[in-house]
Amino acid sequence: xxxxxxxxxxxxxxxxxxxxxxxxxxxxxxxxxxxxxxxxxxxxxxxxxxxxxxxxxxxxxxxxxxxxxxxxxxxxxxxxxxxxxxxxxxxxxxxxxxxxxxxxxxxxxxxxxxxxxxxxxxxxxxxxxxxxxxxxxxxxxxxxxxxxxxxxxxxxxxxxxxxxxxxxxxxxxxxxxxxxxxxxxxxxxxxxxxxxxxxxxxxxxxxxxxxxxxxxxxxxxxxxxxxxxxxxxxxxxxxxxxxxxxxxxxxxxxxxxxxxxxxxxxxxxxxxxxxxxxxxxxxxxxxxxxxxxxxxxxxxxxxxxxxxxxxxxxxxxxxxxxxxxxxxxxxxxxxxxxxxxxxxxxxxxxxxxxxxxxxxxxxxxxxxxxxxxxxxxxxxxxxxxxxxxxxxxxxxxxxxxxxxxxxxxxxxxxxxxxxxxxxxxxxxxxxxxxxxxxxxxxxxxxxxxxxxxxxxxxxxxxxxxxxxxxxxxxxxxxxxxxxxxxxxxxxxxxxxxxxxxxxxxxxxxxxxxxxxxxxxxxxxxxxxxxxxxxxxxxxxxxxxxxxxxxxxxxxxxxxxxxxxxxxxxxxxxxxxxxxxxxxxxxxxxxxxxxxxxxxx
DNA sequence: TTAGGGTTAG
Numbered sequence: 090x091x092x093x094x095x096x097x098x099x100x101x102x103x104x105x106x107x108x109x110x111x112x113x114x115x116x117x118x119x120x121x122x123x124x125x126x127x128x129x130x131x132x133x134x135x136x137x138x139x140x141x142x143x144x145x146x147x148x149x150x151x152x153x154x155x156x157x158x159x160x161x162x163x164x165x166x167x168x169x170x171x172x173x174x175x176x177x178x179x180x181x182x183x184x185x186x187x188x189x190x191x192x193x194x195x196x197x198x199x200x201x202x203x204x205x206x207x208x209x210x211x212x213x214x215x216x217x218x219x220x221x222x223x224x225x226x227x228x229x230x231x232x233x234x235x236x237x238x239x240x241x242x243x244x245x246x247x248x249x250x251x252x253x254x255x256x257x258x259x260x261x262x263x264x265x266x267x268x269x270x271x272x273x274x275x276x277x278x279x280x281x282x283x284x285x286x287x288x289x290x291x292x293x294x295x296x297x298x299x300x301x302x303x304x305x306x307x308x309x310x311x312x313x314x315x316x317x318x319x320x321x322x323x324x325x326x327x328x329x330x331x332x333x334x335x336x337x338x339x340x341x342x343x344x345x346x347x348x349x350x351x352x353x354x355x356x357x358x359x360x361x362x363x364x365x366x367x368x369x370x371x372x373x374x375x376x377x378x379x380x381x382x383x384x385x386x387x388x389x390x391x392x393x394x395x396x397x398x399x400x401x402x403x404x405x406x407x408x409x410x411x412x413x414x415x416x417x418x419x420x421x422x423x424x425x426x427x428x429x430x431x432x433x434x435x436x437x438x439x440x441x442x443x444x445x446x447x448x449x450x451x452x453x454x455x456x457x458x459x460x461x462x463x464x465x466x467x468x469x470x471x472x473x474x475x476x477x478x479x480x481x482x483x484x485x486x487x488x489x490x491x492x493x494x495x496x497x498x499x500x501x502x503x504x505x506x507x508x509x510x511x512x513x514x515x516x517x518x519x520x521x522x523x524x525x526x527x528x529x530x531x532x533x534x535x536x537x538x539x540x541x542x543x544x545x546x547x548x549x550x551x552x553x554x555x556x557x558x559x560x561x562x563x564x565x566x567x568x569x570x571x572x573x574x575x576x577x578x579x580x581x582x583x584x585x586x587x588x589x590x591x592x593x594x595x596x597x598x599x600x601x602x603x604x605x606x607x608x609x610x611x612x613x614x615x616x617x618x619x620x621x622x623x624x625x626x627x628x629x630x631x632x633x634x635x636x637x638x639x640x641x642x643x644x645x646x647x648x649x650x651x652x653x654x655x656x657x658x659x660x661x662x663x664x665x666x667x668x669x670x671x672x673x674x675x676x677x678x679x680x681x682x683x684x685x686x687x688x689x
Numbered sequence: 690t691t692a693g694g695g696t697t698a699g
Contacts, residue, residue: 148690151690153690154690181691212692215692219693223693251693252693252694254693285694313694315694316695321695321696322695348695356697384698386697387697388697388698415698416697420698420699422698423699451699
């Protein structure tokens with residue numbers, strides 16, 4: 090009789106213990122999930138230790154995640170190293186922690202350790218590894234991870250594939266991003282956004298808008314704020330004001346206008362599309378502007394030559410205790426450079442480190458070289474350029490900047506040196522040749538011009554023609570450098586330019602870029618000169634309110650310098666009696682490539 | 690228990 094009773098007691102006790110164990114277990118997990126500060130995390134850690142649960146992988150994983158959430162990656166690592174049997178979640182959580190802590194390299198190094206430990210990665214692990222490659226823009230490692238994804242059978246996983254699309258986009262391999270995207274068996278708003286972003290960030294804004302249109306046509310989902318921010322960015326990169334406004338409308342309809350990131354993208358888009366007043370309107374509606382919103386507005390104002398506005402915005406930002414970053418200072422220096430505020434610019438350069446703890450680097454010094462160069466302080470600019478330690482890409486920008494300034498001020502000696510450095514960097518080589526050639530032409534050194542042109546032909550260096558465009562209603566009209574003279578309305582345009590040139594000369598214009606003075610320069614150089622003309626022309630059109638309520642705006646390079654104001658006044662007179670004003674639809678597209686209505 | 694997408698520059 091006693092035996093069954095004893096068994097019952099034992100069962101009851103076991104159940105009691107098990108319930109207690111389970112209750113305690115969940116209690117600890119709840120505590121770990123709710124930890125919002127390091128004190129409660131340490132207390133929870135201590136409870137886990139006392140209860141003997143530290144050897145339990147599941148509980149330790151919760152603790153790792155708690156430290157990761159609190160950005161205590163070293164505590165998470167210490168705990169991980171003490172675990173007797175970390176599983177795939179332990180490894181993945183720590184890797185994700187390193188990514189969040191800005192150490193993606195450590196995440197990848199950990200993934201290699203994980204492979205050696207024979208723990209098998211899962212879809213979460215792959216997504217984390219791919220994210221690390223994306224941040225590092227490491228295409229080689231990214232491809233290796235992709236190969237493992239295929240081998241281990243995760244090619245149909247939505248999150249893993251979306252991460253791959255993003256990674257290929259960030260590594261500038263858009264074709265591969267598209268290939269992965271096309272092969273996906275199912276997609277969601279994240280995968281579509283990744284593809285749109287891949288295009289937008291790789292100078293393929295038209296494809297980005299095309300994908301966005303497809304997303305809308307398929308009625309898959311509503312665009313969210315992530316997607317809209319990317320689409321706005323694509324519009325900005327294309328200078329497509331109409332599309333940008335349509336996107337803005339969608340933002341308002343979907344109630345995403347209070348999102349700071351979307352608003353910052355809009356501020357940037359309007360500035361790049363020639364409507365800085367809209368930028369300001371959007372900016373002033375942001376309730377708590379971040380450093381990025383301020384920087385967008387500072388840069389936007391700077392593009393329009395409103396240097397003092399940029400500086401005021403900077404002061405306002407500091408007064409609101411918003412900490413500037415390195416890019417804010419690029420904007421400030423750029424603003425000073427384009428508004429001739431050299432002393433203010435040099436003062437800000439000094440204050441960067443002293444007041445704000447940001448050490449100026451090559452990009453800041455490049456702005457200063459530009460600032461000095463524009464105002465003719467070529468010698469100082471040259472000495473500064475020589476003293477800066479730069480990587481290859483940065484060097485191309487630095488010497489390219491100095492080259493432009495030396496051409497502008499006719500310093501052939503410095504132009505020669507800057508071109509040499511630029512050609513050595515193996516970037517913008519054709520631009521360097523053409524600019525140097527023009528510097529020689531300006532100085533009347535025709536022998537050097539011809540010898541440089543021969544060298545270009547011999548080495549096969551070809552200068553891509555630049556272009557400008559205007560947007561009328563819902564269509565863009567493109568002017569390609571070199572096209573003006575050969576297009577159907579070319580004679581009229583050239584006539585217009587000559588008239589403009591004459592009028593400007595009459596009013597004392599002495600600059601070298603507008604006049605047809607380089608008639609003896611060979612073909613490539615002429616292309617650049619004519620390109621400048623067409624740009625000026627487009628620029629002038631952009632400032633004119635055409636009758637019948639049609640406004641023509643210039644989408645690119647809208648600079649309100651003195652020359653442009655002058656050009657505006659003059660070309661207004663000319664255009665008023667030109668057929669293009671009376672019948673705007675006859676304003677031809679000077680076709681060299683495709684140009685269609687790209688509104689969505 | 691762990692994972693993916695967005696904004697600012699020369």
